[in-house]
Amino acid sequence: ANAETIRWARASDALTLDPHSQNQGVTHTFAHHIYETLLDRDSDGNLQPRLATEWFVKDGDPTVWVFKLREGVKFHNGADFTAEDVVFSFNRARSDGSNLKQLHAEVAEVTAIDDHTVEIQMIGPSPLYPNNITNTFVMDKDWSEEHSLQNVQDFAAGESNYAVLNTNGTGPYVLKSREVDVQSVLTAFEGHWADAPAVTEIVYLPITDAATRIAALLSGDVDLVQDVPVQDIERLRNSAGFKIETGPENRFIYFGYRFGEEPLKSSNITDSNPINNTLVREAIELALDRDAIKQVVMRGNSIPTGIPNPPFVNGWTAELDAYPKPDLEKAKALLAEAGYPDGFSITLDTPNNRYVNDEAISTALVGMLGQIGIKVTLASRPVAEHSPLVINNQSDFYLLGWGVPTFDSAYVFNDLVHTKTDKHGTYNGGLYSNPELDEKIIALGTETDLDARNASIAEIWAVVKADRVLLPIHNQVLSYAMREGMTLPVHPEDQPRMTTVTFQ
Amino acid sequence: MLAFVVRRLLQSVIVMLVVAFIAFLVFRYVGDPVTSMLGQDSTIADHEELRERLGLNQPFYIQFYHFVTNALQGQFGISYRLQQPVAKLIMERLPATIELALASATIALVGGVVMGIYTALRPRAFTSGVIMTASLIGVSLPTFLIGIGLIYVFAVELKVLPSFGRGTVTDIGWWRTGLLTESGLRSLILPAITLSLFQLTLIMRLVRAEMLEVLRTDYIRFARARGLSTRAINFGHALRNTMVPVITITGLQLGSVIAFAIITETVFQWPGVGSLFVNSVQVVDVPVMAAYLVFVALVFVVINLFVDILYFIVDPRLRDGVRSGK
Amino acid sequence: MTDLPHSPEQPVVAAKVSRWKMFLASDIFWSYRRSPVTILASIIALILVLMAVFAPLLAPYDPFNPATLNLMDGMTAPNTESYTGKYFAFGSDNQGRDVLSSIMYGSRVSLFVGFAATMFAMVMGVGLGLVAGYFGGLWDAFIMRVADVQLSFPAILIALLIFGVARGVIPANQQEGAAIWVLIFAIGLANWAQFARTVRGATMVERQKDYVAAARILGVNPFLILLRHVLPNVLGPVLVIGTIGLALAIIEEATLSYLGVGVPPTQPSLGTLIRIGQQFLFSGEWWILLFPAITLILLALSVNLLGDWLRDALNPKLR
Amino acid sequence: MTEPVLSVKNLIVDFPFHNTNFRAVNDISFDIMPGEVVGVVGESGAGKSMTGSAVIGLIERPGRITSGEILLKGQRIDNLPEADRAKLRGKRIGMVFQDPLTSLNPLYTIGRQLIETIRTHLPLSEEQARQRAIDLLTEAGIPKAADRIDAYPHQFSGGMRQRVVIALAIAAGPELIIADEPTSALDVSVQAQIIKVLKELCSNHGAAVMLITHDMGVIAQTADRMVVMHQGKIVETGTVGDIIRRPREPYTVKLINSIPTIASDRSGAPASAPANDDGAFVQIKGLVRDFELGGGSFTKVFKSKTEIFRAVSDVSFSIQKGKTYGLVGESGSGKSTCAKMIVGLIRPTEGKILVDGHDVWAGGAGERERRKRVQMIFQDPYASLNPRWRVADIIAEPMRTLGIATNKGEVEGRVADLLNKVRLDPSVMRKFPHEFSGGQRQRIAIARALSSQPEFIVCDEPTSALDVSVQAQVLDLMRALQDEFGLTYLLISHNLAVVRQMSSAVGVLHNGVLVESGPTDDIFDNPQADYTRMLLDAVPDISKVA
Numbered sequence A: 001a002n003a004e005t006i007r008w009a010r011a012s013d014a015l016t017l018d019p020h021s022q023n024q025g026v027t028h029t030f031a032h033h034i035y036e037t038l039l040d041r042d043s044d045g046n047l048q049p050r051l052a053t054e055w056f057v058k059d060g061d062p063t064v065w066v067f068k069l070r071e072g073v074k075f076h077n078g079a080d081f082t083a084e085d086v087v088f089s090f091n092r093a094r095s096d097g098s099n100l101k102q103l104h105a106e107v108a109e110v111t112a113i114d115d116h117t118v119e120i121q122m123i124g125p126s127p128l129y130p131n132n133i134t135n136t137f138v139m140d141k142d143w144s145e146e147h148s149l150q151n152v153q154d155f156a157a158g159e160s161n162y163a164v165l166n167t168n169g170t171g172p173y174v175l176k177s178r179e180v181d182v183q184s185v186l187t188a189f190e191g192h193w194a195d196a197p198a199v200t201e202i203v204y205l206p207i208t209d210a211a212t213r214i215a216a217l218l219s220g221d222v223d224l225v226q227d228v229p230v231q232d233i234e235r236l237r238n239s240a241g242f243k244i245e246t247g248p249e250n251r252f253i254y255f256g257y258r259f260g261e262e263p264l265k266s267s268n269i270t271d272s273n274p275i276n277n278t279l280v281r282e283a284i285e286l287a288l289d290r291d292a293i294k295q296v297v298m299r300g301n302s303i304p305t306g307i308p309n310p311p312f313v314n315g316w317t318a319e320l321d322a323y324p325k326p327d328l329e330k331a332k333a334l335l336a337e338a339g340y341p342d343g344f345s346i347t348l349d350t351p352n353n354r355y356v357n358d359e360a361i362s363t364a365l366v367g368m369l370g371q372i373g374i375k376v377t378l379a380s381r382p383v384a385e386h387s388p389l390v391i392n393n394q395s396d397f398y399l400l401g402w403g404v405p406t407f408d409s410a411y412v413f414n415d416l417v418h419t420k421t422d423k424h425g426t427y428n429g430g431l432y433s434n435p436e437l438d439e440k441i442i443a444l445g446t447e448t449d450l451d452a453r454n455a456s457i458a459e460i461w462a463v464v465k466a467d468r469v470l471l472p473i474h475n476q477v478l479s480y481a482m483r484e485g486m487t488l489p490v491h492p493e494d495q496p497r498m499t500t501v502t503f504q
Numbered sequence B: 001m002l003a004f005v006v007r008r009l010l011q012s013v014i015v016m017l018v019v020a021f022i023a024f025l026v027f028r029y030v031g032d033p034v035t036s037m038l039g040q041d042s043t044i045a046d047h048e049e050l051r052e053r054l055g056l057n058q059p060f061y062i063q064f065y066h067f068v069t070n071a072l073q074g075q076f077g078i079s080y081r082l083q084q085p086v087a088k089l090i091m092e093r094l095p096a097t098i099e100l101a102l103a104s105a106t107i108a109l110v111g112g113v114v115m116g117i118y119t120a121l122r123p124r125a126f127t128s129g130v131i132m133t134a135s136l137i138g139v140s141l142p143t144f145l146i147g148i149g150l151i152y153v154f155a156v157e158l159k160v161l162p163s164f165g166r167g168t169v170t171d172i173g174w175w176r177t178g179l180l181t182e183s184g185l186r187s188l189i190l191p192a193i194t195l196s197l198f199q200l201t202l203i204m205r206l207v208r209a210e211m212l213e214v215l216r217t218d219y220i221r222f223a224r225a226r227g228l229s230t231r232a233i234n235f236g237h238a239l240r241n242t243m244v245p246v247i248t249i250t251g252l253q254l255g256s257v258i259a260f261a262i263i264t265e266t267v268f269q270w271p272g273v274g275s276l277f278v279n280s281v282q283v284v285d286v287p288v289m290a291a292y293l294v295f296v297a298l299v300f301v302v303i304n305l306f307v308d309i310l311y312f313i314v315d316p317r318l319r320d321g322v323r324s325g326k
Numbered sequence C: 001m002t003d004l005p006h007s008p009e010q011p012v013v014a015a016k017v018s019r020w021k022m023f024l025a026s027d028i029f030w031s032y033r034r035s036p037v038t039i040l041a042s043i044i045a046l047i048l049v050l051m052a053v054f055a056p057l058l059a060p061y062d063p064f065n066p067a068t069l070n071l072m073d074g075m076t077a078p079n080t081e082s083y084t085g086k087y088f089a090f091g092s093d094n095q096g097r098d099v100l101s102s103i104m105y106g107s108r109v110s111l112f113v114g115f116a117a118t119m120f121a122m123v124m125g126v127g128l129g130l131v132a133g134y135f136g137g138l139w140d141a142f143i144m145r146v147a148d149v150q151l152s153f154p155a156i157l158i159a160l161l162i163f164g165v166a167r168g169v170i171p172a173n174q175q176e177g178a179a180i181w182v183l184i185f186a187i188g189l190a191n192w193a194q195f196a197r198t199v200r201g202a203t204m205v206e207r208q209k210d211y212v213a214a215a216r217i218l219g220v221n222p223f224l225i226l227l228r229h230v231l232p233n234v235l236g237p238v239l240v241i242g243t244i245g246l247a248l249a250i251i252e253e254a255t256l257s258y259l260g261v262g263v264p265p266t267q268p269s270l271g272t273l274i275r276i277g278q279q280f281l282f283s284g285e286w287w288i289l290l291f292p293a294i295t296l297i298l299l300a301l302s303v304n305l306l307g308d309w310l311r312d313a314l315n316p317k318l319r
Numbered sequence D: 001m002t003e004p005v006l007s008v009k010n011l012i013v014d015f016p017f018h019n020t021n022f023r024a025v026n027d028i029s030f031d032i033m034p035g036e037v038v039g040v041v042g043e044s045g046a047g048k049s050m051t052g053s054a055v056i057g058l059i060e061r062p063g064r065i066t067s068g069e070i071l072l073k074g075q076r077i078d079n080l081p082e083a084d085r086a087k088l089r090g091k092r093i094g095m096v097f098q099d100p101l102t103s104l105n106p107l108y109t110i111g112r113q114l115i116e117t118i119r120t121h122l123p124l125s126e127e128q129a130r131q132r133a134i135d136l137l138t139e140a141g142i143p144k145a146a147d148r149i150d151a152y153p154h155q156f157s158g159g160m161r162q163r164v165v166i167a168l169a170i171a172a173g174p175e176l177i178i179a180d181e182p183t184s185a186l187d188v189s190v191q192a193q194i195i196k197v198l199k200e201l202c203s204n205h206g207a208a209v210m211l212i213t214h215d216m217g218v219i220a221q222t223a224d225r226m227v228v229m230h231q232g233k234i235v236e237t238g239t240v241g242d243i244i245r246r247p248r249e250p251y252t253v254k255l256i257n258s259i260p261t262i263a264s265d266r267s268g269a270p271a272s273a274p275a276n277d278d279g280a281f282v283q284i285k286g287l288v289r290d291f292e293l294g295g296g297s298f299t300k301v302f303k304s305k306t307e308i309f310r311a312v313s314d315v316s317f318s319i320q321k322g323k324t325y326g327l328v329g330e331s332g333s334g335k336s337t338c339a340k341m342i343v344g345l346i347r348p349t350e351g352k353i354l355v356d357g358h359d360v361w362a363g364g365a366g367e368r369e370r371r372k373r374v375q376m377i378f379q380d381p382y383a384s385l386n387p388r389w390r391v392a393d394i395i396a397e398p399m400r401t402l403g404i405a406t407n408k409g410e411v412e413g414r415v416a417d418l419l420n421k422v423r424l425d426p427s428v429m430r431k432f433p434h435e436f437s438g439g440q441r442q443r444i445a446i447a448r449a450l451s452s453q454p455e456f457i458v459c460d461e462p463t464s465a466l467d468v469s470v471q472a473q474v475l476d477l478m479r480a481l482q483d484e485f486g487l488t489y490l491l492i493s494h495n496l497a498v499v500r501q502m503s504s505a506v507g508v509l510h511n512g513v514l515v516e517s518g519p520t521d522d523i524f525d526n527p528q529a530d531y532t533r534m535l536l537d538a539v540p541d542i543s544k545v546a
């Protein structure tokens, strides 16, 4: 094929080249071009073989997963890819400094059976474990040991490690140069096991400011823009020379409530917590006009939903996804019935730089709740200041988004529904607590009978929906803008691969 | 002179320490780096553990002590976000910021002085009025809007200049310059103009005011009475005297060009320390933020030193320790 | 002076007339009348200020009352019918707010923040400048050194820092109410040094004058001397910096809003409106950016022009 | 008959303002012959400088020559285009301004400024110009000119700088020199030298000189003919001798009377009490005041050692109740510093000040006594009244502060009374200082001083900022008030005539040292100290005018 370079712009840069030190989408996206994982996901979210060609639960032992590895794979430095590399990498990913270790929490031991077989001993039955390893990259053991990379970087030691700036993966591209936050250049890896990609060179360009990013595309300074502001989609779609690819993302946006009888800090009601009342939460949902948000705020680029769970995820059903039509009269009646005929006041905390139009969505909700007498003060902050509020249970009412990398409902339950403990409910900032659900959620982790497990998931969802634990708005829709003549399909986890680019 | 410089340096150290302290104090309150560093797949236990590892659980004064002792050795720690030594990150970004700052300082200085002189020498001319009024636009528009507007016009609509970045760069030792290639120079134009506009207005007005003041002094009148040519009076006598007060303010202004670059660099995706700072603020990358503030203070201190030395060169009265009264 | 006979029946009126006449005959008014740019600027500034002050009476809608908004009215172009059948002269934004009304209310917020921050900077700067200029010595050295350091950091950076601290210090649920005050404090604190410098210089001149000596001979308390004797005589330049500072404060508020640390988005200032509108630069909804931007420019420009004129008018040497 | 160098005919200079037109020079005509020194005298604002500016063509906006002609050696110059006029300046007309401190560019060396001027007008090389510059400086009386030519202006004393200015004015050998108050910023002793230099230059080069001054003494010493100006008009012109001996206009008479005289004895105040009487009302004992130079805050330029400058050194004298003590001495001799220590503005380094037996610097009681008993009248009536205060408030401040009267009606009554005493209409109470003339302001300042019912008033140059015509009125008022209230005065002045007229005893200060002190007549008629003699010699003797 001809040499094809694409200049690819998005809002931020990969944080590090060390594949196990950050569990963050942008970093993973970049790493997927250099390093590879055992399994991968296609654009529908299905698991696909990558460095592993087969994977299955070991016959007779539901606690062991077996992976058959691809043969003839080479690292960029020419070394052969073997089971030892996988063992080394998985152990590294499970080690203390790694941000990925939570995903491997159920792993007891990783062993190489032969050069191309790896067995992973789990603590108990872990039927969904393969879902967790799509971002666990494989490094070359010898190369890593040569550069003392056994441990993921330790901040307290005050030193950088070799892998932060240098790479040696099996991936389709080799890193040619890199200036953090400025530009990275990748070229196709000659010795890659798969077919040669159409894109032979990638110039990766982080551009923080949205307007500048779009301007760069419009002026022809870049070929591809990720993180396209929704309002610019229409214009780009209609401009000659440009096109837009859109597709659903595996991420939903929701509002979280404060539970418990303790009065809210931000409310004028000082003797009770109005939103602890299910009637009030129902009234709020009835005031919410998801379609209007989709049409005006999101410019049609969202999928309104009645369940905090994207369609990609196991446990999603169309019935759960249904959401009520707004009904202001009924909402007001419910409020009166709950004992708040004149409404009440409350502060809504929202990030303003994390999700697509996050602040505008919250602003819209302020207006909608105003219609039924709930006076909302909007507190808008950068996500770095917003998240601590939620994690430390300091918010009464907040907006948050949630991606589901395992494509399973348990992931949502664990962090958002389970009572807050050391290991669970990290983002359950409203302190919702239902001991019965907690039991069921824990049981999901070890249930091997998939039908029984799915039934249990459905039960949990029924309670979560009836209890109105969270107020989901929509699933995000991703858009990639590019120049005419190329196509990049949308990836559900927003991890587009330049290998999937085609040229006309 | 030497004693003076030494004394100045001592003063600067105090200033630096104060700034470092303030910087550190402030950043303790800005968000929480831990949540940004850990993704959503993390537990409360993970948060606590990371906190411990970063030393964020230590008392504030101990953290500050470590910061200062390390900073003295040129170590500002590891960026939480990028996991690289902060000093290295800043050094890498420095050339871009300095080139941008110098370019806009030059525009501001040359433009400001020339227009300031012009409007002072012809205070009643129509063109002076137009310049004076138009220059106010420079301080009546937020920088980000100017930047975006310029991009829209020159990059998107006219497609004559690049919309972002530094263009092609060349390495000279560790210094990465954009000044040697055509694309690098073209990339410099819009951000440099954006950044210079504000300072240009200030310098121009300052020069004008001072020049008008100087033009009414007795020695200028006397120079006229001596029959010197207008040229010699305006450019030989008036200008040099104008420069004495202009130097201080201009010096300070140029120092703030570097710090002011925060917004310009963000808008133009200029790979300098300013955009590094903004990116760091987003995720509360405390080591970078603190180092940046210390860096700005250092720039200020160095420029101030230069300004003082320049005074010595320009004003003979100071050399003899005579107070420069009006 | 007037040579109107003072009729005993209407002494008050006579006095008023004469004062008004004096003003009309004064040099300041004369220099005002001779400068068409200044007249235009003052008219524009006056209109904008009146528009802001009387926004609740003049604005066709109340964009700050969320209950009156309908999201479906969003993005309506100027003078076209909206989803619910309303007309918006300047169009509507992405929340269904009337852009014209938002500008009126937003100018109110901007002007309030600008005025209050400038007042704060002025009180602080003038106070410290008086002390530094009058007492001299260590006071002077200390205050002016602090001012130097502060001048070396751009106002935006300082404001950002203060905002950060406030966020950390004020309990989360009170932050929104406090935001506007924090903003005022931050911008004010970032701008006091200009006032201090000017006032210090002027005070050092006034301090030498014999009327101050006359008061000191009587043993008048130094602070009373500062307040009653020196202060009224150094206010001229303060007024000039105040005007220009007002324009600067408005711009700074806008820039802070751009960086995401400003007033609540439900009560947008001009700066917040521009930040919001800026997102629609390429998408065709030009009115969301254009009108607030023009208003901001007009406001800042006219205030700056007035300050400029005032500077020249108050400077007898330039007449 | 030779042609006049300068001939001014019916010159009118106008300053059009937005609502009025101000005529600064009103239809004046005069000639200056080659080699002649013509003095232009008149009170402040009479239009003297404006006439000079008109001749050299440097009238500031919005002023302009409305009509009349200016001829230089018969050639009309007032209507020349600016470029041609500029060519005359320095080359054919030289100018010397009043203030030597501000006439030179502080950033360039003397040599550079001289060479620049010379090369602008004469076709000389850098080397030749430098040589000429050295010659000019030598001629102007700068010793070792070759060594000092590369010095900066601030490294020269005031008198030397004025010589440099003169050297600059004559650099190109102009036919006409306009000297605008060339000596008024200088000490008496230096003044005489400068006048000598000027006269010599004039006779050596044959240039005509237009000497502008308000000081009749200088004219009497220097000029051949004189022109007396008053409110923009020429009231009298003639030879100096004629006018001094037979002035025709009343204004000229006043001017001539203001020339310091040491011969006449009009005061009649008997030389009584001995100088050092322990029972005197005011006693100054061993007063010393040091100033630190170049020090100050740490922002100032660093200096390894701070120099101490002794401005007042061991000054002692005493004043009898109801009498006036005159303190004379040249500028910078420490007169004001003494006054400030006496009224409590600056603390003496050493020494005692007793007023009616109270040590005014002893703190507590002494300080309270001082505030009541001691008041001050300042030199500049423009700066001594707060421009933002109404006259009533200004006068009432002392009584309010000291608690003499607090009740509103009472205060008002007293203010009206005080205004009457200083011969002002009480209805002016509501006005602001800028609505008054200099003399009226000084009366207001006196009323303020009287407001606290003091017994001792320190007057620092109370009339030196006033026109001669007004000066006498204020002095008369002061004397009348002294008689009425038994006031004691310390009168500081450099005008020997004023001192002689007013005081019964005199002290002469020189470089901070009181070189002589005693009864007025003794000192004026029979000076003991060399410095006093020099001071008296510098005063022109009108009887000797040719």
Ligand SMILES: Nc1ncnc2c1ncn2[C@@H]1O[C@H](COP(=O)(O)OP(=O)(O)OP(=O)(O)O)[C@@H](O)[C@H]1O
Binding pocket: D015, D022, D024, D042, D043, D044, D045, D046, D047, D048, D049, D050, D051, D060, D061, D062, D063, D214
């Ligand atoms: N630039 C100006 N604008 C307006 N009026 C002026 C200006 N310069 C001088 N005048 C006025 O013109 C008149 C004559 O001024 P001029 O300077 O000639 O007085 P003078 O006789 O030299 O007084 P002095 O002895 O104080 O120097 C004065 O009333 C003065 O106020």
Ligand SMILES: Nc1ncnc2c1ncn2[C@@H]1O[C@H](COP(=O)(O)OP(=O)(O)OP(=O)(O)O)[C@@H](O)[C@H]1O
Binding pocket: D291, D292, D309, D311, D329, D330, D331, D332, D333, D334, D335, D336, D337, D338, D494
């Ligand atoms: N604050 C000060 N710091 C340093 N030196 C001072 C200070 N005040 C006065 N001097 C110096 O003290 C000396 C005496 O000054 P003073 O004002 O008493 O003189 P004077 O006799 O009143 O002169 P003039 O006739 O010019 O008013 C001068 O050399 C002056 O420069």
Ligand SMILES: [Mg+2]
Binding pocket: D048, D049, D050
């Ligand atoms: Mg004069």
Ligand SMILES: [Mg+2]
Binding pocket: D335, D336, D337, D460
């Ligand atoms: Mg004095």
